[in-house]
Amino acid sequence: MTTNLTKPISKRLLFAILNVTIGAEILLYFMRYSSMASTLYDAMMVSSLFIGLKLHQRLQPPTAQLKTKRQLTLQFTGAFLIFFLSSTVINMFSTYTFQDFNTDYDHYVQDYTEIQMAAGVGSGATADEAVWSLFEKIDTIGYDLYADTLAGLEEVWRLAYIILLLVIFKKVFPRRWASGRRDIFLMGALFLTSILFGIDHTLDSEQPWSVRIGAIVTFANMGLIFGLILLWTRNLWVTVLVHALYDITATLSWYYIDYAVELFALAILVVHVILFTLEKVNQSRLKHQLEVAEMGQAVESS
Template identity: 55%
Template sequence: MTNNLTAPVSKQLLIALLTITIGVELILYLSGYSQLAGTIYDAIMVSSFFIGLKLHRRLHNGIKKTKIQHTRQFIGAFLLFILGSTIINIYSSYAFQDFSNDYEQYVDTYTEAVSDESDIIEPSEPMEPVDKMWEVIDEIDAVGYDVFTDILAGLEEVWRLAYIILILLVLKKIFPRRWEKGRRDIFVLLALFVTSVLFGIDHTLSSVQSWQYEIGAIVTFADMGLLFGLILLSTRNLWVTVLVHSVYDILATLSWYYFEFIVEITALILIPIYLILMTIDKNQQGKKSSTIMVSEDIAN
């Protein structure tokens, strides 16, 4: 895997990698002061999809999988992330109470502010069809933008993979002897750790909070980033990790607005689906093995 990740990089690809890593760091910082910077960030995230098409080939192991296997891989990774993120949130709620309390207050205040914008007419007053239409539009506008940013958030995994490639390329140049000896796991783990810390820091670049909040946010999101990174490297599938990230963020947004336990209910629904797909996949693999054995017996 490391050989594929550190294969020669063209100048165009190098510029693209630097844009979605170091360039994004700068844009994220400026987004706290400029709406234009936030728009540029969204544009870079959209363009990173096309960069991800090239980077995915470097990560993928080349083994073809069926649709059932891809689906099972996604569900398994998603359930793993839900379990891991739940443990992280419980830990953070006790270890970093300032961050936990401030973050919950932010979510409550934000969702109340959005709902208050649509409460222009008192419940006792008759509501005209036009008013209903605009209320629905306001709701879609508020929630829809958050869902849009959640979808783009999944493309942060392209950012992570780009960083991992750049870090490994640098380490390959700095430690050529160790690299040639094949002891490269330590380099991958180092790249994963660095990207996880950067993931945590990036979630605080545009915020101005107390140092207790900042530390809690960095550690919490760094742990989340580490979990995403482990999924990325274990599945060797960039798009599965992107999808896990986006779907989780979307469900978290919906839980803020509408139903608090939608993430947990989704997990409970997916568990039996995963077991069913695993059974189907095993049966298909068994049939393929039997067919191969029969073919070999006939040939002999």
């Protein structure tokens, strides 16, 4: 995989990679001071979709067979369930280990929920006020879902960083790279991008270090799981979809629908079991057909 990821990079692609990595870091930091930086960051995430089309090809081995729709769906459902279980463990760990971060996060969710409830229509509201309130609610929900969808494209940022770090490792450690022991570089890039993923979740606001450390560790662990899913599936878009849908269901769970994440994960589990069973049945049928064909050939040859 490392050989494919570090294929020659054109100047245009290198510029795009630097924009979506270093540029995103700078904009995240300035988001604490400027709403324009937030708008530019959103625009960068949208543009990263097109960069991802180029980078995704580097994850695929040259002789890779095309997966069926069922296999791709199984890959997604399996990846989502893995992240759901892992994130549950991470959240439990953070709850008991980083009390300041957990308290600060609970206050954030509570404050946002109160804002959402305040946007509701009062019993004595006029028709115009009711309409305005409805559209305010739609705008708020729409922006939340939009932001969560863009969050999935952070996986393009991760892949771009992994490729950039691997290229640097290749130049700095040419002998070890030539020896073929390259998995250590890939794991190093995965670890570093996970740490950066955690740090990036603290750049847009100033927080006490007791809160910031908890946020970095929590989101770095989640970033590590996303990275492992990326390397396991070798599919950027599956990872993007898992990230985006998890964030969307988490937002729905916090503000609109109780236990939205758990209910969605349960539905995904049911779909996964059904598709897994169908895939096994299909493989058994194909194996049986192959055995019958081989027996027929043996009979003909005898």
